[in-house]
Each structure stands twice: as C-alpha cells, then as structure tokens.
Amino acid sequence: MTIFLQLVASGVAVGMIYAAIAFGYQLTFATSKTLNFGQGEALALGALFGLTLAPFTGYWLMIPLVLVFGFALGAVVERLGVRPAVKIKSEYGWIMATIALGIIFRNLAENIWGRDDLKFPSPLPEEALQLGGIRMLPMELLIIAGALLMMLAVEIFNRKSIWGKAVIATSNDIDAAGLMGINTKRVITLSYSISAMTAAFAGVLVAPVTLTGATMGAVLALKAFAVAIIGGLESGLGVIVGGLILGIAETLTGFYISTGYKDVPGLILLLVVLSIRPVGLFGKAVIKKV
C-alpha cells in the first residue's frame, strides 16, 4: 500500500506538469481554435533561458524574467505563424507554421546551449521529505504548488480584469466581441503570450528534476496534448484531472508492468476517450440557443 501511495504521489507531480502545458493549449484554443504545436520548445527555451539567468539572479528572481520571456515568445509565434495562416483562411496552415517555428527554436537552442543535456541546479534541498511514509522531493512539491498557482492566477485574471473578460468574450463569440470594441486579434496574441508563458514557467519548474536541453519539451508537450484531449480543450478543471490520471497511470505502469511501457497508458487513454467521448471527459457539448 505504501508503495502504491508513493507511486501516486510521484505521478501527481508529473501530472501537474502535463496539466500546466495542457492548460496552455486550452488558452489559445479558446480564443482562436488554434494551438501552438511548439509548446514543448517554449518550455525548453524557458528552462534554458532560466538556466543561463540563474547564476546571476538566483532561482526565484529568475522566474519573473522567464515569464516575460515566455510572454514575448508567444507573441512572436502568433504574429509569425498563426496570424498569417488565419488571415489567408488556410485551415491547417497554423499547424505547419507552429511546428516549423518549434523546430527553428529547437535548432536555435541547440546552437546556443549545445546538444548535450545540462544539469539545472535545484533551488531546494535535494533530500526527500518523509510525509507519512511517502517520500517526496521538495522540488516535486514546488511543481505541484507552482502549477496550481499559475493556473489559478490566469483564472483570476480572466474572471476579474477587463482584459481577461475580453478574452472570455472572444472565446464565446468572436464577432460579438468585436462589436464591443474589443480588438480580437490582440486578444488572440495575448492568449498565445499567456500560453507560452505557462509553458516557459513549467520549464523552469520541471528542469531541476529532469535534464535540461533543447529537446526536453518534445515528449512532455506530446503527452500534454493527450491530456488536453482527454480533459477537453474547453475545460480548465479537465486538464488537471486529465494530467493527474496520466501522471499516475504512468508511474503505476512503470512500476507494476515495465518502465518500457510507461508511455502506453497515455495513448490508450487518448484512444478510449476519443472513441467514447470526443469532446473530452469534461468537455461540454455545445448548446446553441436560437
């Protein structure tokens, strides 16, 4: 039983990272029905940028700088990759464009930081804590708290600020939002910025417990994509539950079956959810009043 709880606890930390990245997919999907398939590279660039800054600023002061960096990166992706494709009404152009930008960013990162994985110094003690028989790294607790706080902060921004309300209005009905005087193009840029900002933040959260390098985000972003589909692209709560399910399923599979099959449950879950509930576990079937 203790082993089981231990596996669940480790799965929660991994799951929260998936949830944070999946949350970023939701943000852009809500406003523009498009996604940044370079989220993994935004995560890696955030971590590498943070790694470079950390010796000068320390871990904690580095975080706001990484957030600003991610914010700017998202705006670049939207302006270069998404807006031109949407403007010429290319239905899938943004997919190719965001993947291409991701590859460019990855190569850029390899040129600047090299191809080898780097060690990200942990800001917290690397001794595991004993919590009622379960061992957890302080860094894992920071991941859980940090990811939750970030999602909460974005939700509060959306609910309380006038720009956040403009984001929700744009998600609800982009034409009607325009009639309110909301520049919906700018709102879509904003959603890309916030989305890449969450990925960059996830990068500096996860980097101390994994290795840091240009390719570190690729697998995380793919699994987070599965989480976004499982949780529903429209539901904030869904990605947390989806992330936890996947994270826990992976650690359990890794222990009870084989670490070789660790990546299988995510894909099976994805297939099952898509065949039973295509809108996602928590997705809402859209009801339109006429």
Added chain:
Amino acid sequence: MLEVANLSAGYGQIEVLHGLSFQVPKGKVVTLIGSNGAGKTTTMRALSGMIQPRAGSIRLAGREISGLDSHDVARAGLAHSPEGRRVFPTLSVEDNLTLGAFPRLTGSRPKGDVSADRERAYALFPRLKERRLQLAGTLSGGEQQMLAMGRALMLRPDILLLDEPSMGLAPKLVEEVFRIIRQLKEEQVTMLLVEQFAMAALGVADYAYVLENGRIRFQGPAARLKSDPAVRAAYLGGDH
C-alpha cells in the same frame, strides 16, 4: 449623425447591397423594412464593420468609418445589437454589460461613470438586475434581448443599431421591446432599427426606407409610408 452613400456589400462572390444611400439624423429613429433577403441585416453588418463594404461611404458624425474593423467602428461610437442577440453565454449578466463599455474602460472612449450607466441599464431592464450574477447563457430569449440592448447602450453610443430586436419573442415581450425603444427615443437616442414587424417599426420610427433586393425602393416619413396603400400591400403583408 450617420450618412451612408452608395453602399455596396456582400458575401464572397455575391453582392447583396447595390448602392444604398440613406441618413439617420441625430436624435431620430430610422427604420429599414423589407422582405426576407432584402439586405437589412447585411446593411447593419456592413455599417458596423462585421463585413467590409465593397464601395461607398459611411460617415458617422462626419468621420468616414467604412473599411474600419468592427472594434474601431465601436470605438468611433456605433453600437450594434446584432441579430440573434449574441450575448456572451459563459459570462454573467453584469460582465456582459461591463464589456459593452470596453472602449470606455480601456481608454479609447471617454470613461464617464460606467457603474452609474450599469445601474441605468438595470433601471431600464429590471429583470436583468434580478439576474445580475447569473450566466447570460441561462437567460430566456427575451432576457437575452434585453441584455443585448443594455450592453449596446453601455458604449454611450452616438448611434444604436438594433437588428431584429423582437425576433423569436412572445407577443408580450415584443410589446416590451417596443416600449423600451420608445423610451430610448424620448431620451433622444439616435437609432437605426431593422424589424420584421414592419407596422410596429413604422409606429415608432420618424423616417423609413423600404429595401428591395439590396436597393432602396421607397422612402419617406414613417407615418406616411404606414398609410401608403402601395407600401402596405407590397411590404407590410396586411396588418402585422
């Protein structure tokens, strides 16, 4: 207040409006009537920048607004309560009203007192006050219409466009909508009204244009058109 000259607009290859010219003077209510497909909603959409006109000029208080995106048209002072109401379903009634004042809250129109205006909207539509914190998507059709009108007024617009405000409403609510339009008229709100209930629209308007196949067929003071036998027979379908 609003001067439209030779306006042409359409969708894709199809041109729907073929050179419309009309005016809405300050403080007056003007209505566009005509059968389905005559181009009434297309006109409204072209005015507010939801679709881009192909030719012609639209001047609001002397300023050319044709070719602007819809958000810039709103900032110029034109509020459009669209066909089908289009409230924001996952936001509360209060947030919907607040968003109507978006240009005022973000510095592109004089701010004034937004919360006082919200109270004025609640006074005009008491049902909305009761449902202040409810999500707009859970309102009835009539309540959503009230909200759409209240939201448009939050801009403090120079002109208010009302597209089919009575569509799909029960007769009692249709009366209520017209009562409110009359009240706004008394408050000197400049309005352009598109309505399926042509007789009721002519009853409240000062001036009317009759649209047919994207062209203006008749125009005149609303009271005169209302009693014109030719107009009645062709466009008012008897006694709506």
